[in-house]
Amino acid sequence: MTRSFAVQEQVRPMAGSTSPWRPPRVCDAYWSEFRHCKSLRHRFHHYYTYGASPLCEQWKEDYDACKEWERTQSTHAKECLQKSERNRVSEQRKFTPVWELRQSPPSDWHMPLNQDRPQDS
Numbered sequence: 001m002t003r004s005f006a007v008q009e010q011v012r013p014m015a016g017s018t019s020p021w022r023p024p025r026v027c028d029a030y031w032s033e034f035r036h037c038k039s040l041r042h043r044f045h046h047y048y049t050y051g052a053s054p055l056c057e058q059w060k061e062d063y064d065a066c067k068e069w070e071r072t073q074s075t076h077a078k079e080c081l082q083k084s085e086r087n088r089v090s091e092q093r094k095f096t097p098v099w100e101l102r103q104s105p106p107s108d109w110h111m112p113l114n115q116d117r118p119q120d121s
Helices: 028-037 040-052 057-072 075-093
Strands: none
Touching: 028 040, 028 057, 057 075
């Protein structure tokens, strides 16, 4: 699980620009996610929700790769971070939406609500 609300992302240059490549998140964000994943509260919540302990090793590996990239600009570290982020994004997209999206508003959207009648439930 990701806590995107607590992580302040840096703005990255657009693809094809002349700026050097930077990791998609600051290294401290990976460390913060790792610490959150290892916390007792998160472990309890994850076990209660999914029936298994969370896997936190990927956050640690991403943090290590990010620090390695900052130190040495290693292509291996860059590829590891890119692959990890792609996997994370694809995993988030595989869930189906809970609500069916409407293509147009209901035909009687402009009518007043019938608050006197009980609703069908």
